Amino acid sequence: MVHTIESAHSSIRMAAYSFTSQPIAAALLAARKRGIDVRVVVDKSNAKARYTAATFLANQGVPVRVDYRYAIMHDKFIVADGATVETGSFNYTESAAKRNAENVIVLHDPAMAQRYGKEWERLWGESEEMGPRY
Numbered sequence: 001m002v003h004t005i006e007s008a009h010s011s012i013r014m015a016a017y018s019f020t021s022q023p024i025a026a027a028l029l030a031a032r033k034r035g036i037d038v039r040v041v042v043d044k045s046n047a048k049a050r051y052t053a054a055t056f057l058a059n060q061g062v063p064v065r066v067d068y069r070y071a072i073m074h075d076k077f078i079v080a081d082g083a084t085v086e087t088g089s090f091n092y093t094e095s096a097a098k099r100n101a102e103n104v105i106v107l108h109d110p111a112m113a114q115r116y117g118k119e120w121e122r123l124w125g126e127s128e129e130m131g132p133r134y
Contacts, residue, residue, distance in 0.1 A: 008080040015075035018091040025053035043073040065127035
């Protein structure tokens with residue numbers, strides 16, 4: 001995931017169920033600082049958890065929205081530059097990286113990226129802004 005984020009040239013759209021990974025959050029913030037348009041939509045569980053990477057990013061001025069519509073917004077994908085999709089079972093957590101059996105696939109396919117991009121836009125549109133917490 002970090003490689004996909006670091007490879008982006010213009011935009012990153014991320015949908016995340018569980019999001020506590022410091023390396024992924026740091027990569028997204030670094031992308032934002034190099035001028036990449038970064039936006040993240042997360043499951044409602046991130047809104048009240050003690051620590052989430054979503055909170056960290058919102059506190060840094062990265063646009064983050066929370067999707068309250070579903071029992072679980074279980075999506076886990078990134079669309080980079082409207083041309084690359086990263087998806088799979090991988091939650092954006094340390095446990096996913098170090099303890100769990102998880103999978104991820106990266107597709108360099110603009111047509112697939114367009115489909116995922118439309119889904120991301122739908123999720124973003126139904127979600128509410130996560131403002132800074134502190």
